[in-house]
Amino acid sequence: MDMNNYLQMDIPELSGAMRRGELSVLELTAHFLNVIEKEDPEIHAFITVDREGALRRARELDGQPVSERRGRLYGIPVSVKDNLLTRGLRTTAGSAFLRDYVPATDAEAVKRLREEGAVILGKTNLDEFGMGSKTENPVYGSTVNPVDPERSPGGSSGGAAAALASGMCLLSFGTDTGGSVRQPAAYCGMFGIKPTYGAVSRNGLVAYASSMDTVGVIARNAADAALALSVIAGEDPKDSTSVPVPADYALMTVPGNHGEKTIPGDHADMTFSGKALKDSLQGVSVGVLEEFLSADLLSDESRAAVSSFAAFLTEYGASVTYVHLPETELLVPVYYMLASCEASSNLGRYDGIRYGTDLGTQGPLSDVYLGNRTAGFSSEVRRRILAGTYILSEEHYTELYLRAERARARIRRAYRKALSSCDILLCPVVRGKAPFLSGKAPYDDDLFTVGANLTGLPACAVPVGPSSVQLVGRPMAEGTLLSAAGVYEAVNAGERRTGK
Amino acid sequence: MDKQEFEQILSLSRLMEKTGDREEFIRSMEPLYEMMEKVRNAAELEDAEDSDLPGPEDFPLRTLLLREDVPHEFSCTEELLSLSERRDGGFFSVPRSI
Numbered sequence: 001m002d003m004n005n006y007l008q009m010d011i012p013e014l015s016g017a018m019r020r021g022e023l024s025v026l027e028l029t030a031h032f033l034n035v036i037e038k039e040d041p042e043i044h045a046f047i048t049v050d051r052e053g054a055l056r057r058a059r060e061l062d063g064q065p066v067s068e069r070r071g072r073l074y075g076i077p078v079s080v081k082d083n084l085l086t087r088g089l090r091t092t093a094g095s096a097f098l099r100d101y102v103p104a105t106d107a108e109a110v111k112r113l114r115e116e117g118a119v120i121l122g123k124t125n126l127d128e129f130g131m132g133s134k135t136e137n138p139v140y141g142s143t144v145n146p147v148d149p150e151r152s153p154g155g156s157s158g159g160a161a162a163a164l165a166s167g168m169c170l171l172s173f174g175t176d177t178g179g180s181v182r183q184p185a186a187y188c189g190m191f192g193i194k195p196t197y198g199a200v201s202r203n204g205l206v207a208y209a210s211s212m213d214t215v216g217v218i219a220r221n222a223a224d225a226a227l228a229l230s231v232i233a234g235e236d237p238k239d240s241t242s243v244p245v246p247a248d249y250a251l252m253t254v255p256g257n258h259g260e261k262t263i264p265g266d267h268a269d270m271t272f273s274g275k276a277l278k279d280s281l282q283g284v285s286v287g288v289l290e291e292f293l294s295a296d297l298l299s300d301e302s303r304a305a306v307s308s309f310a311a312f313l314t315e316y317g318a319s320v321t322y323v324h325l326p327e328t329e330l331l332v333p334v335y336y337m338l339a340s341c342e343a344s345s346n347l348g349r350y351d352g353i354r355y356g357t358d359l360g361t362q363g364p365l366s367d368v369y370l371g372n373r374t375a376g377f378s379s380e381v382r383r384r385i386l387a388g389t390y391i392l393s394e395e396h397y398t399e400l401y402l403r404a405e406r407a408r409a410r411i412r413r414a415y416r417k418a419l420s421s422c423d424i425l426l427c428p429v430v431r432g433k434a435p436f437l438s439g440k441a442p443y444d445d446d447l448f449t450v451g452a453n454l455t456g457l458p459a460c461a462v463p464v465g466p467s468s469v470q471l472v473g474r475p476m477a478e479g480t481l482l483s484a485a486g487v488y489e490a491v492n493a494g495e496r497r498t499g500k
Numbered sequence: 501m502d503k504q505e506f507e508q509i510l511s512l513s514r515l516m517e518k519t520g521d522r523e524e525f526i527r528s529m530e531p532l533y534e535m536m537e538k539v540r541n542a543a544e545l546e547d548a549e550d551s552d553l554p555g556p557e558d559f560p561l562r563t564l565l566l567r568e569d570v571p572h573e574f575s576c577t578e579e580l581l582s583l584s585e586r587r588d589g590g591f592f593s594v595p596r597s598i
Contacts, residue, residue: 327544329538330538330542330544332535333539336535337539374515374519379528382515382525383528386529387532387533387536389513390506390510390536399540400536400539400540403545406545407545410544442531
């Protein structure tokens with residue numbers, strides 16, 4: 001079979017073909033390394049490409065007897081954001097401080113990927129420590145949006161989204177603290193999901209804001225994302241905030257021509273027809289977040305995508321209503337205040353002596369610390385460290401930090417109330433088109449995404465025409481979001497993204 | 501809290517000592533300051549009580565930032581470094597080998 005035919009397959013099918021020995025892992029890996037070699041000088045999605053490691057791993061997998069081949073991601077070439085530790089492979093977190101850091105261990109999510117047979121092609125670009133939404137990195141360069149080279153891919157997992165959208169890998173793993181998986185996925189026309197806080201271990205994720213940091217997935221479609229999520233999710237004793245996931249976690253149920261298909265685990269050929277899917281969303285209640293839809297900054301295109309998706313959901317059996325989220329005004333300020341506080345604490349260790357590379361400052365110890373910290377952190381990181389430290393200072397703790405935490409509790413209650421009568425909340429994911437490379441990305445742009453991080457709820461970005469919409473669900477109800485997105489993709493076959 | 505005080509504290513921060521254009525940097529912090537003002541002045545938070553703080557039922561989350569850990573003087577180097585040592589306790593995910 002021609003390689004192009006394989007590239008049209010979903011990951012469960014493709015992995016199955018490699019397990020059965022119908023396709024060589026080496027051949028597939030070499031194909032993606034060649035695409036990286038050709039495309040990445042312009043896109044700059046990767047900070048580090050591990051050509052040798054990927055080929056070695058591919059040969060190792062091809063060498064296994066067919067009868068012994070196991071792994072849900074067997075032979076699948078993936079990219080990993082450069083703030084997730086990879087054993088023996090440099091992990092910079094986009095910072096000068098970690099430019100020479102080669103971890104001795106894998107992040108738990110990465111470990112699980114390897115155990116399931118994935119081939120890691122390299123580490124993708126990000127805003128320093130994940131703080132930003134343009135993947136504009138002063139040390140490692142800026143990533144270009146493959147959909148429109150004049151524009152940014154978004155961030156901070158912009159390298160991950162751009163790598164996938166330009167056909168440099170089949171699956172990308174990113175992290176999402178305030179929208180860093182969903183926003184670049186939307187700007188690059190891909191599917192992106194941020195799981196419930198605690199569903200995926202944070203062990204080995206270079207910390208930014210620990211109460212909101214989440215490992216997520218950017219995929220070509222919901223089926224691929226469901227499989228990837230099921231691989232990396234699960235309790236981990238090395239992360240005390242991780243929790244057990246239910247048996248049906250990330251299980252995507254889509255009615256098909258040959259009966260109901262479930263992913264992950266089902267590698268049968270999946271074909272759909274509109275008739276088989278009719279009424280497949282019966283019983284699902286969806287609430288459109290009214291305040292988001294009427295936000296001034298929202299473009300007509302993003303608003304139209306939400307309306308169109310709501311109409312689709314109704315047509316396929318879901319009940320759609322409008323719901324209120326009264327705390328919308330506080331979302332962005334509370335997020336930035338709390339994220340800055342946690343960043344100021346998490347980044348306190350980087351001094352070039354105890355943590356991070358010594359950037360060469362001479363003099364007394366205090367000058368060395370100071371020199372390293374000013375040279376090592378970009379302006380945006382310094383801004384957040386300063387803001388966070390100010391908020392946590394004795395004089396301002398009560399009027400700022402405590403109030404922000406109280407506001408967070410209110411926001412969480414508001415989401416909980418909205419989800420008490422709805423299975424899914426539907427809203428925009430981005431204001432409109434991606435910012436130009438030379439333009440700015442104001443903090444307000446994060447309005448639609450930070451709520452899921454402040455509340456710990458699962459949320460995904462689903463491509464709809466030239467735009468995207470966001471679905472937010474109840475804790476651990478990723479399967480509901482994936483199923484709704486899967487039905488949409490199945491009905492709109494053209495919406496299934498396959499990369500470049 | 502007022503803007504003048506905020507800017508004065510920023511200009512005194514050691515992290516600013518080697519910043520090229522300090523005034524421009526301080527100006528670039530305005531959006532963050534405005535966010536703090538918004539939360540500080542939010543009328544809906546006036547009647548908030550301690551019970552409005554996140555609890556274990558809200559998150560599988562430990563409280564990261566404890567009142568007694570707050571630095572007594574604003575600085576971004578020594579205080580923060582010692583603070584992070586105390587707070588770390590193996591909780592954060594980056595291994596100490598960094």
